[in-house]
Amino acid sequence: MLDQRKAFILATVVYEYVATAEPVGSVALTQKYNLGVSSATVRNEMAELEAAGYLVQPHTSAGRVPSDAGYRTYVDQLMRPETLPIDEQRHIRDEFREASRKLEEVIEDTTRLLGQLAKNVAFTVAPARDSQTFRHAQLIWLSERTGLAIIVTSLGVAAQRQFEHGAQIEADDLTRLSNVLNARLGGKTLRAIVALDLADIVREQGLPEELGHAVEAAFQSALRSDGAPLVSSSGAQHLLDQPEFQDLRKLRSILRIIEEQKSLYELVADSMASEGPAVKIGHELGSDEITECSIVTVPYGFGGEMVGVLAILGPRRMPYARLMALAAGTAESLNRHLADAEIR
Amino acid sequence: MLDQRKAFILATVVYEYVATAEPVGSVALTQKYNLGVSSATVRNEMAELEAAGYLVQPHTSAGRVPSDAGYRTYVDQLMRPETLPIDEQRHIRDEFREASRKLEEVIEDTTRLLGQLAKNVAFTVAPARDSQTFRHAQLIWLSERTGLAIIVTSLGVAAQRQFEHGAQIEADDLTRLSNVLNARLGGKTLRAIVALDLADIVREQGLPEELGHAVEAAFQSALRSDGAPLVSSSGAQHLLDQPEFQDLRKLRSILRIIEEQKSLYELVADSMASEGPAVKIGHELGSDEITECSIVTVPYGFGGEMVGVLAILGPRRMPYARLMALAAGTAESLNRHLADAEIR
DNA sequence: GCTGGCACTCCTAGTCTGTGACTGCTAAGT
DNA sequence: ACTTAGCAGTCACAGACTAGGAGTGCCAGC
Numbered sequence: 001m002l003d004q005r006k007a008f009i010l011a012t013v014v015y016e017y018v019a020t021a022e023p024v025g026s027v028a029l030t031q032k033y034n035l036g037v038s039s040a041t042v043r044n045e046m047a048e049l050e051a052a053g054y055l056v057q058p059h060t061s062a063g064r065v066p067s068d069a070g071y072r073t074y075v076d077q078l079m080r081p082e083t084l085p086i087d088e089q090r091h092i093r094d095e096f097r098e099a100s101r102k103l104e105e106v107i108e109d110t111t112r113l114l115g116q117l118a119k120n121v122a123f124t125v126a127p128a129r130d131s132q133t134f135r136h137a138q139l140i141w142l143s144e145r146t147g148l149a150i151i152v153t154s155l156g157v158a159a160q161r162q163f164e165h166g167a168q169i170e171a172d173d174l175t176r177l178s179n180v181l182n183a184r185l186g187g188k189t190l191r192a193i194v195a196l197d198l199a200d201i202v203r204e205q206g207l208p209e210e211l212g213h214a215v216e217a218a219f220q221s222a223l224r225s226d227g228a229p230l231v232s233s234s235g236a237q238h239l240l241d242q243p244e245f246q247d248l249r250k251l252r253s254i255l256r257i258i259e260e261q262k263s264l265y266e267l268v269a270d271s272m273a274s275e276g277p278a279v280k281i282g283h284e285l286g287s288d289e290i291t292e293c294s295i296v297t298v299p300y301g302f303g304g305e306m307v308g309v310l311a312i313l314g315p316r317r318m319p320y321a322r323l324m325a326l327a328a329g330t331a332e333s334l335n336r337h338l339a340d341a342e343i344r
Numbered sequence: 345m346l347d348q349r350k351a352f353i354l355a356t357v358v359y360e361y362v363a364t365a366e367p368v369g370s371v372a373l374t375q376k377y378n379l380g381v382s383s384a385t386v387r388n389e390m391a392e393l394e395a396a397g398y399l400v401q402p403h404t405s406a407g408r409v410p411s412d413a414g415y416r417t418y419v420d421q422l423m424r425p426e427t428l429p430i431d432e433q434r435h436i437r438d439e440f441r442e443a444s445r446k447l448e449e450v451i452e453d454t455t456r457l458l459g460q461l462a463k464n465v466a467f468t469v470a471p472a473r474d475s476q477t478f479r480h481a482q483l484i485w486l487s488e489r490t491g492l493a494i495i496v497t498s499l500g501v502a503a504q505r506q507f508e509h510g511a512q513i514e515a516d517d518l519t520r521l522s523n524v525l526n527a528r529l530g531g532k533t534l535r536a537i538v539a540l541d542l543a544d545i546v547r548e549q550g551l552p553e554e555l556g557h558a559v560e561a562a563f564q565s566a567l568r569s570d571g572a573p574l575v576s577s578s579g580a581q582h583l584l585d586q587p588e589f590q591d592l593r594k595l596r597s598i599l600r601i602i603e604e605q606k607s608l609y610e611l612v613a614d615s616m617a618s619e620g621p622a623v624k625i626g627h628e629l630g631s632d633e634i635t636e637c638s639i640v641t642v643p644y645g646f647g648g649e650m651v652g653v654l655a656i657l658g659p660r661r662m663p664y665a666r667l668m669a670l671a672a673g674t675a676e677s678l679n680r681h682l683a684d685a686e687i688r
Numbered sequence: 689g690c691t692g693g694c695a696c697t698c699c700t701a702g703t704c705t706g707t708g709a710c711t712g713c714t715a716a717g718t
Numbered sequence: 719a720c721t722t723a724g725c726a727g728t729c730a731c732a733g734a735c736t737a738g739g740a741g742t743g744c745c746a747g748c
Binding site: 689690691692693694695696697698699700701702703704705706707708709710711712713714715716717718 | 719720721722723724725726727728729730731732733734735736737738739740741742743744745746747748
Binding site: 037038039040041044058059060061062 | 690697
């Protein structure tokens with residue numbers, strides 16, 4: 001456990017380093033903050049903090065920089081949680097007011113907004129298709145040969161698929177079948193529905209085999225082929241403003257990760273279970289390529305269930321309190337929006 | 345007009361510079377390619393090509409580099425058009441075979457594929473919503489209080505919107521209204537429909553005012569609020585591999601453009617009218633910030649109408665013939681896919 | 689236990705210099 | 719009238735070197 005003075009020094013080092021991106025030395029610290037002791041004392045304390053693993057020295061004649069453990073202690077125990085400034089709260093709310101009603105666009109717009117406000121890379125994990133609850137199926141008679149199947153979940157239209165049907169099918173047949181499907185499947189998840197024998201239901205209704213296949217195909221196409229949920233990202237340009245990514249090699253490996261949806265998903269997949277905003281720092285991310293980064297995550301959802309994750313990725317040297325407040329505020333607006341738009 | 349020898353030298357300089365990214369000198373050129381004349385002669389020719397504006401010298405003691413005009417001449421007159429290798433053609437076709445049926449996902453997957461194969465930044469302009477032709481409206485009775493409106497265009501579901509209706513509305517009313525809308529509006533563009541007085545049609549049917557508003561709102565939400573079509577991009581990481589973008593400032597300004605959908609759209613908006621692949625080189629792009637880049641574009645669409653653009657953005661020093669073949673091949677597969685998926 | 693002083697370390701930025709890759713020009717050859 | 723060999727001149731680039739400065743650790747005195 002850290003005594004009060006060490007805690008204060010650690011917190012100040014983190015704060016200063018976040019602000020300046022320069023290793024912070026004992027003299028600069030005593031001059032800038034009112035520590036009540038001399039730089040020599042601070043030096044001694046810093047040496048002990050380094051021995052305890054909270055700080056590291058880039059090289060002998062440089063100041064100190066927080067280690068992963070240092071940031072972790074700062075986030076968990078030392079920093080004062082922030083709340084979002086009123087005008088920013090309003091800004092976010094306004095963005096959502098004119099948000100489109102299509103789920104993908106809402107998610108995408110949210111990502112963009114978060115990236116802008118955070119001045120860092122933002123990314124979002126969209127709701128997994130297979131766990132969405134089925135609300136409605138509508139089979140539409142388009143012409144004598146073709147029909148259209150539309151699958152609606154609580155989050156909106158999940159799939160549409162055109163199919164061919166035999167000439168003997170009439171609009172009424174499709175309406176009837178839609179009603180049967182709605183009655184039988186309502187409230188189940190898509191995953192559960194795909195496991196069922198839908199062709200059998202169609203057969204019961206005395207409708208042709210091929211219509212059964214069409215229905216199955218429609219539900220099937222509602223699931224993403226690769227299973228992993230959609231991830232969208234925004235704000236990669238902000239990385240270039242960070243002194244830690246002036247090195248092209250670092251930048252490249254991080255950009256590669258950002259452009260790969262799967263990698264991003266894996267970084268935050270477990271965060272959906274957390275309550276409220278959470279932080280992963282450096283090595284905690286479990287990937288060698290981005291040990292220089294941290295990620296702030298917050299799950300979102302509605303009706304008591306979390307369906308996706310908002311995330312902010314940046315250098316470890318990030319303003320944690322602010323970004324956590326920002327992520328939380330954005331998630332809250334998103335939650336409200338989703339609840340409003342939910343199809344029951 | 346260039347005589348044959350000058351043309352050959354220009355073509356060779358472009359070819360060599362594209363391959364090596366180093367300014368090419370007269371000696372290197374004579375050694376590597378069988379020119380049949382000495383380096384001194386080549387020097388004279390190159391000096392004339394420079395005077396004519398086809399080549400430029402980064403500095404006095406360096407080799408030559410093609411100018412915008414040099415590249416333009418190369419693309420228009422000198423290069424031999426390529427065709428896509430068979431295995432790559434097959435690769436593209438296979439990707440489309442397992443492509444999802446949702447328009448946004450098809451476009452997104454195409455972008456990713458194009459970025460990967462081109463090893464450059466790829467981006468796509470999605471079909472503008474307002475020019476899509478209306479195919480079907482389905483008003484669905486969900487509960488005593490709520491309904492769901494779904495708008496289908498030739499490219500699939502364009503919008504869904506939940507609405508509240510008075511308790512006296514029954515499922516049959518909604519079906520009847522859907523049929524009327526389909527009969528009256530079929531084949532019109534969404535833009536034309538939004539200009540109509542839809543509430544009037546609803547009134548004619550003896551249905552309540554609020555239902556009219558719901559229908560109007562549904563069509564309205566099918567259009568993107570800002571009017572500009574959706575642009576998605578992929579492959580920004582490839583920029584880092586290019587020697588011309590090792591400079592962070594250049595990189596930053598280009599990344600910023602790539603992340604702004606509107607800028608990208610403006611760069612290629614006029615390319616939708618072109619037939620087959622086209623190229624814009626350096627200053628031709630009309631933007632000061634990306635004079636170091638070129639863009640290969642190809643429009644895509646179906647049924648004789650072009651609805652969007654595929655584009656590849658990279659350094660001016662790009663393999664034009666190959667990228668044009670690649671863009672054309674990808675567009676062709678996309679066209680076929682869209683035609684198959686079109687809702688009639 | 690704190691502080692001022694001091695020797696020591698080591699990064700950084702700036703300057704300088706040699707090297708090599710070009711060019712343009714000239715004069716001679718075909 | 720072209721072409722070519724030769725040569726002097728230019729200039730970016732990389733490596734070596736240096737001075738400056740920030741910061742540390744340690745020690746002796748308060």
